[in-house]
Amino acid sequence: MNTEKVAKHIIQWLKEYAENAKVKGFVVGVSGGIDSALTSTLCAETGLPTLCVEMPIHQAESQVSRAEEHIKQLKERFTNVSDVRVDLTTTFETFKTAVPTIDDKAKVDLSLANTRARLRMSSLYYLAGINNFLVAGTGNKVEDFGVGFYTKYGDGGVDLSPIADLMKSEVYELAAFLGVPNSIQKAQPTDGLFGDSRTDEDQLGASYDELEWAMKMQEKGKTLDEFEGRKQEVYKIYTRLNAINQHKMLPIPVCEIPNELK
Template sequence: MAKKSKLKVGEVNTFIVSWLKDYATKAKVNGFVIGISGGVDSAVTSTLCAQTGLTTLCVEMPIHQDPTQVSRGREHIEQLKKRFPNVQNIEADLTGVFETFKQAVPKSDNETKLNLSLANTRARLRMTTLYYFAGIHGLLVAGTGNKVEDFGVGFYTKYGDGGVDLSPIADLMKSDVYALGEYLEIPKSIQNAAPTDGLFGDSRTDEDQLGASYDELEWAMSEAENNKKSDDFTGREKEVFEIYKKLNTINQHKMTPIPVCIIPSFLK
């Protein structure tokens, strides 16, 4: 099922950097702000932004963060600052804010829903923080979601990491992002790390949560776009295809515009 990227990495890199610079220039802003997680998506996105020559603010926002995620993020930031003089960084430790929030809201007896809601709260606190820095420095919040996450399985938090001003890599599959990351020479520690959203304060990976690897989900997304059905497959392929279809269905509320109740003209 693995999908090997056929991306023309050099040309794509140039295209995205030009797109970013043009958008920022037209928007009359100073540059970009990116949340750094220690993962490949944020590393690639921040490197693309840095190449514009515009201010690129990398923000660490730990909330009971796994030490390995923190160390990978810092390794990337230090490398990026050495390569690009326009890169700046800052840390906003949100652990205390998160704990205060937990004390301010009622508890729930449903532990599964409680843990998921709190995980999404982490992402939304980070979004708020990024927009704070964007506001005071005149920057755009650059999203770090890729195509299979944003438009395939909806693996992101609505109004959390999904709350951004522009999405430089949202038309790239995860395999494409890795190919671009290798081209951009992001740290090997990031290239080799298992993808994780880091929202639960433990070592669970994206695959643990999704039930399938990104290679498998990319395959399923391609098959779904070709109008294939579950009955067209057997074994693991059938299992993965059904995982993809289920996630794609239940997360449509993230991928489609917010429903607006249109009032008939005769009532106005």
């Protein structure tokens, strides 16, 4: 990948989209992870106002410190960058007391994890609304179109997706080129939605490098019986996640009423 040309292309695309939409700038949720760090840097590079938003909910200190380091660095490099902290912990705890629960802890934990993402989405759109900004998505190609590793109407609820055509490896390559802090480049990817130390690989069962490989194999029309050992296991993981998460990747189904019934 020609990192310099790709960076310039995305930056110009962001700038033109914002200008055509007649908005002033961008709002980005910054988590301390590589995807949000790259996205916020690309938005900052446009020269348009870029609001970086921290939204902790019982967040691990390591994630908070990385996010703060990144935002501090961005503000030193770009005069168009500002930041705000919206602590949603109390809101999240209030929500938990307002909804019914069940005995299935796994289902409850997953639903609450997705609730965290949806509270953050609502906060980003509030800030976008009062500032006339666009919400910039932080999903990459493997997450958004491969395994569907995001929350529907949570971090998947955005106005535009500047890095969604980049594989995770390309995200790292571009982040290094644009000077994202080393602490973020070296950190294990995590969605931080469960309030513990689990990584994306822990949840997915495969690394992003493995999932990229599987995504490319699927695009080539490969089948499961063409692989053995770990490759077969990874391909099975990828194709299963890709299948069960199609509801996130496809348009919302609409029940069309036949004309003769109207």
